Amino acid sequence: MSLTTLLNIKYPIIQGGMANISLAELAAAVSNAGGLGIIGSGGWDANRLRDEIVKCKKLTDKPFGVNLMLMNPHCDELAKVIVEEGVKVVTTGAGSPGPYIEMFKAAGIKIIPVVPSVALAKRVARLGVDAIIAEGTESGGHVGELTTMALLPQVVDAVDLPVIAAGGIADGRGMVAAMALGACGVQIGTRFLTAKECPVHENYKQAILKAKDTDTVVTGRSVGVPVRCLKNPMTREYVALEKKGVSAEELEYLTLGSLRKAVLDGDVKGGSVMVGQVAGMLSKVQTVSEIIEDIYNHASKVMEDLKVS
Numbered sequence: 001m002s003l004t005t006l007l008n009i010k011y012p013i014i015q016g017g018m019a020n021i022s023l024a025e026l027a028a029a030v031s032n033a034g035g036l037g038i039i040g041s042g043g044w045d046a047n048r049l050r051d052e053i054v055k056c057k058k059l060t061d062k063p064f065g066v067n068l069m070l071m072n073p074h075c076d077e078l079a080k081v082i083v084e085e086g087v088k089v090v091t092t093g094a095g096s097p098g099p100y101i102e103m104f105k106a107a108g109i110k111i112i113p114v115v116p117s118v119a120l121a122k123r124v125a126r127l128g129v130d131a132i133i134a135e136g137t138e139s140g141g142h143v144g145e146l147t148t149m150a151l152l153p154q155v156v157d158a159v160d161l162p163v164i165a166a167g168g169i170a171d172g173r174g175m176v177a178a179m180a181l182g183a184c185g186v187q188i189g190t191r192f193l194t195a196k197e198c199p200v201h202e203n204y205k206q207a208i209l210k211a212k213d214t215d216t217v218v219t220g221r222s223v224g225v226p227v228r229c230l231k232n233p234m235t236r237e238y239v240a241l242e243k244k245g246v247s248a249e250e251l252e253y254l255t256l257g258s259l260r261k262a263v264l265d266g267d268v269k270g271g272s273v274m275v276g277q278v279a280g281m282l283s284k285v286q287t288v289s290e291i292i293e294d295i296y297n298h299a300s301k302v303m304e305d306l307k308v309s
């Protein structure tokens with residue numbers, strides 16, 4: 001079954017659920033443009049998520065989803081809100097969705113976990129999920145170790161499920177490459193961060209547009225929470241402390257709420273500007289519709305050129 005049929009969307013393009021960033025305005029714009037918009041529930045509680053779902057329903061009559069970040073202690077209550085509000089699709093990250101699969105399946109909700117490894121892909125496949133997002137380390141935010149180019153075909157070979165590619169995809173070339181490796185669609189985060197409808201502080205967007213290919217770094221791998229973000233004074237301090245073997249608790253002050261500092265306050269020096277390795281490919285703010293049309297039309301042209309050659 002194709003991803004567009006499975007999710008009842010026009011384009012096989014999912015917007016990555018990003019904590020504090022993919023609110024109703026961005027998710028609804030992606031769904032209205034023919035992709036699947038995803039509300040990023042991050043560290044929210046039930047009331048905060050319900051408010052955003054209600055807002056999203058007012059902005060689009062198309063399907064949209066919610067991302068559950070499984071490190072969030074409120075996940076149990078969020079899962080109940082997702083069922084009560086009739087959300088059609090759930091993506092999950094930063095943990096295993098095992099505890100919630102039964103209730104989501106009983107409610108007819110499509111479950112699509114993000115996985116950074118074949119082992120995790122096999123584990124969630126056995127649990128009966130509907131599709132899998134194989135996310136390479138090129139991605140922004142919380143990442144695994146394998147690149148999309150290496151991880152994706154191995155996940156495709158390991159499970160008998162639709163596999164969506166994520167990490168390092170920002171235009172039609174990346175989309176065609178992902179499909180060539182066996183993906184049925186793509187999940188895109190970084191490029192949507194520069195969308196007009198994305199609510200991040202202007203400083204965050206400008207920092208992304210100014211970034212070059214080598215301007216991201218993964219902090220926290222030594223303390224078990226690897227997160228890719230833009231290099232800045234905060235990451236330089238964090239990496240120096242990591243090299244000294246400082247504990248996770250002592251490093252917590254550098255990450256606690258640091259995403260919010262960048263997203264809400266625009267502090268791109270002291271905050272965590274989570275972004276993927278494709279930031280260097282982005283040079284202008286566009287509307288969500290322009291982004292989706294550009295990616296899809298570019299992918300169609302790449303496919304045409306491949307046929308001709």
Ligand SMILES: O=C(O)COc1ccc(-c2c[nH]c(CNC(=O)Nc3ncc(Sc4ccccn4)s3)n2)cc1
Pocket residue numbers: 019042069071092093094095096114115116120135140141142143144225227255259274
């Ligand atoms: O259950 C196990 O054995 C471990 O399972 C997993 C381990 C990791 C993952 C994983 C890696 N990447 C993803 C999907 N992407 C993400 O989840 N990206 C994220 N970006 C920012 C996030 S919020 C955050 C999180 C930590 C520190 C600071 N902020 S979550 N999931 C999925 C499952």
